[in-house]
Amino acid sequence: MAPRPLAIRPPERNLTIPLPTPSEKTAIYPQRERGRTVEQTHSRLMQLPLELRQMIYRAVLGDSTMHMILKRNKLGHLRCKAPSALECPLGYNGRTLSRECCWGTVDSANIWSPMSGNVDEPTDGNIIPFLQTCRQIYSESIDFLYSTNCFSFSDLDCLRYFSCTTLPARFALIQTLDIEWCMSWPIYDPIAQALLLSNPALYPPHDEATWEETWRIIADMPNLKFIRASLLYFDGFRDPGCEERMLAPLRKATTPKRFEVHVSWAGDEIEGAPFQLIRPIRHDPDFEDEEW
Template structure:
């Protein structure tokens, strides 16, 4: 019995320092993630729920949609002289040469709006639909957009709910899978920015006004998947009109850092959208946006990057975004200056990082 106790004591003396060193190393690298290995199933459940709730991409469609008035060469009307109440039928010829009925366009000469010059109508469309910040949110099997209540996205309060970034003052909160939840608890609450009614009122109004929705608004994203889904659920020609982006993203764990990821003791170490593949795909989409002129990115990470090379790999996909005239990247950690990049990297002033961490 004495020998057994002596051997146990010897094993404890030998293994104790090794265990203490592992705990100390994990504490230095991830003070808030020591129990991450026990949350593997929770991360997987969140990922699976996000996949189940993901919006479906657009199917293969004809080049013209029912709400858009076709070009004049494809516009066919009755042989009788049109009157104010004449109904005009739009016919579009498909690949097989057969015509199909796509929609109806009624004569709008009685409308006071349509009697105005086109220039005045365009000013009205922009005042109603544009010059705002639209917060894009993930919903159950679809996306929503809410008009920001602040003058700009920079002035809109940004918070951290323990899992991700949120703007509760504007669009409520999110659940554990970052699916939007209204402040009233009503999942069916409208998230259309208050603009769908006007666009659906008339085909001519839709055709004249729809471009202002995408070209004059700033689209704000706090989830990388939300941006990816947005690019695949609207028509490519609409997505190409976007000129201004605002992206906020919380890096929950160092990407491109195999040593840090090995501490998680899970396979895979990171689930989408927090993995490297989602990060690179997001910036590939942004880099291909032809009319993008201004983009502001805010990246939050509590621990920063232990290795400057890992930060360089993280910033490498952003270097492919060369079209914007103004490209700002705000990060919450300190580090060296980044040179020869198409973006301006803005770090917190020295000594200010601790106060920011306390606030989050």
């Protein structure tokens, strides 16, 4: 189901300007006449100052949450319909994980299926036509897509695939990440894994190697300003040492100014981490004793 990683594109496929000069093009690809750039001086949009055009680009492409989704052999993205990512939680509806307020459900392999049942429902966040309109618009606006949106992932594979199907220079522009991940079985816990009769006990993306690779990718993102990671898990960790090993790869992500890790289980405070670990609010047993 994995999409093919980004190919190294020949220069005549560049979408951004400037293009190779005609003499270069003729020398390299004498047969082809692709990627011609036409002056846009008659366009009313292009007559506006660049600052105003940039405001328009940002309004069209940016400042949203983009839910990245897995499809068969490709990725898609859906613009969040909720006012903010916080108001669009991923939940279990008794059957599967879903974001019913926003975009539908996923199957057991985390492949997205739309609420409408229409498998051809577009998953491009309605931004591709704008970007394809004109090479100059593409060049002037594409950075806003990556730098001003929150990229939301509910699958570790999806994040890994996104990193290898996006131009590295664009991927590096991302500033905001929202990750929700349901752990299916305890990681870094050999005793719990021995209970599973499969070998290896955990398959990707639920294994430790995928977990570490994901955080290696995130730690290398140079412009991150905010990460919110929500880790869901049916139970707590059997011992704090396992939890510490699970959190160790997150400690390498030191770039973001704000880094929140929400976990669904109780436990001890941790120290010296670049993130704020937020645990669920518990009932105070002392207080309950007094009541009794």
